[in-house]
Amino acid sequence: MPLEQAREVARNNNLDLVEVAATAVPPVCRLLDYGKYKYEQAKKGREAKKSQRVSMLREVRLRPKIGDHDFQAKARLARKLLEGGDKVKITVMFRGREITHPEIAWRLLQRMAESLEDIASVEGQPLMVGRRMNVVMVPLSAQKAKKVEEQKAKKVEEQKAKKVEEKVRKS
Numbered sequence: 001m002p003l004e005q006a007r008e009v010a011r012n013n014n015l016d017l018v019e020v021a022a023t024a025v026p027p028v029c030r031l032l033d034y035g036k037y038k039y040e041q042a043k044k045g046r047e048a049k050k051s052q053r054v055s056m057l058r059e060v061r062l063r064p065k066i067g068d069h070d071f072q073a074k075a076r077l078a079r080k081l082l083e084g085g086d087k088v089k090i091t092v093m094f095r096g097r098e099i100t101h102p103e104i105a106w107r108l109l110q111r112m113a114e115s116l117e118d119i120a121s122v123e124g125q126p127l128m129v130g131r132r133m134n135v136v137m138v139p140l141s142a143q144k145a146k147k148v149e150e151q152k153a154k155k156v157e158e159q160k161a162k163k164v165e166e167k168v169r170k171s
Helices: 003-012 034-051 068-083 096-100 102-115 142-170
Strands: 016-021 028-032 057-062 087-093 120-129 132-139
Touching (some): 003 016, 003 028, 028 034, 068 132, 087 102, 096 102, 102 120, 102 132
Parallel strands (some): 057 087
Antiparallel strands (some): 016 028, 087 132, 120 132
């Protein structure tokens, strides 16, 4: 359709003539309400932004001489952050002569990883950076978390079965 005729059709229907493919031979145009089109595009952009989740790296700090109750509190905090979808950096800070025993920090990090293994996985090995030892934990996807939980339940059932067998043998 010639350009003048297309403009006339657009004017008669209260629409805009929008060039879609300028490099095509001949150029391709569409008849549409451009204001409505821009509004729909902005609406789609807002919806996409709503459903998007920005993952942050959060940090939980520990000390080598941490008590059991304090460790459990820190593990609960890390669990809460992981369930929120954030990555968590577990850091063990050394002061003074504590640095001579990095194995204590390594065990602490292992213990934290074991306590959170149902909802998170460890990203890399523990790293010593200056006077701190770090490890990053990443939340598992929903499917992986479900699979890990099923495996845990299976282990618990097997342990119960073993205990029952031992009781039967003893009696």
